Amino acid sequence: NAGVMQNPRHLVRRRGQEARLRCSPMKGHSHVYWYRQLPEEGLKFMVYLQKENIIDESGMPKERFSAEFPKEGPSILRIQQVVRGDSAAYFCASSGTRDEQYFGPGTRLTVT
Amino acid sequence: SQKIEQNSEALNIQEGKTATLTCNYTNYSPAYLQWYRQDPGRGPVFLLLIRENEKEKRKERLKVTFDTTLKQSLFHITASQPADSATYLCALDSFSSGTYKYIFGTGTRLKVLA
Numbered sequence: 001n002a003g004v005m006q007n008p009r010h011l012v013r014r015r016g017q018e019a020r021l022r023c024s025p026m027k028g029h030s031h032v033y034w035y036r037q038l039p040e041e042g043l044k045f046m047v048y049l050q051k052e053n054i055i056d057e058s059g060m061p062k063e064r065f066s067a068e069f070p071k072e073g074p075s076i077l078r079i080q081q082v083v084r085g086d087s088a089a090y091f092c093a094s095s096g097t098r099d100e101q102y103f104g105p106g107t108r109l110t111v112t
Numbered sequence: 113s114q115k116i117e118q119n120s121e122a123l124n125i126q127e128g129k130t131a132t133l134t135c136n137y138t139n140y141s142p143a144y145l146q147w148y149r150q151d152p153g154r155g156p157v158f159l160l161l162i163r164e165n166e167k168e169k170r171k172e173r174l175k176v177t178f179d180t181t182l183k184q185s186l187f188h189i190t191a192s193q194p195a196d197s198a199t200y201l202c203a204l205d206s207f208s209s210g211t212y213k214y215i216f217g218t219g220t221r222l223k224v225l226a
Binding site: 004044091099100101 | 144146148153154155156157158161201211213214215216217218219
């Protein structure tokens with residue numbers, strides 16, 4: 001049973017470009033969460049999605065950030081017009097219930 | 113405001129001793145509390161979940177307690193080994209706007225010295 005997959009693992013973007021981060025949840029999991037982590041800091045909740053629905057996006061910046069979890073395919077976190085402050089590790093987690101979350105290896109975004 | 117506090121200073125202990133990590137929270141009433149381990153450059157890995165009606169939970173060398181009166185969870189690793197060196201995160205479920213999500217503490221870095 002494959003775990004949570006994220007790609008790319010590393011992503012370099014110039015200021016003003018778009019970043020697309022992908023997350024494939026564990027088989028059978030319908031809940032997906034995105035988190036952001038800066039060095040020496042904890043995980044900051046961004047958004048919680050179920051298939052075709054955004055359940056809670058209270059942690060997501062109002063501008064430039066969007067997320068989706070389509071009926072088919074991976075969940076996508078999209079950052080438009082990236083700025084240096086967007087540089088961070090972005091983790092995706094999936095769960096089947098309210099119990100434990102299974103995390104992917106993360107995507108490290110660097111904005112130059 | 114809601115707050116989760118973990119000791120931000122690294123904890124160094126000698127191999128074989130028991131490591132005790134603390135997670136304090138304010139302005140939450142979590143029904144679930146979880147502990148995760150995170151190694152550098154990797155995603156967190158789930159270790160244990162404890163519910164509000166459970167005082168203590170064990171798994172091999174790990175033990176978690178949950179005191180809803182003190183608003184505190186303690187995480188113990190007995191007979192610690194250098195391989196236990198990592199950052200440990202606590203997470204509480206937060207119910208708002210009709211949904212649950214987990215809020216994470218900043219983590220405590222544990223170093224077990226051989």
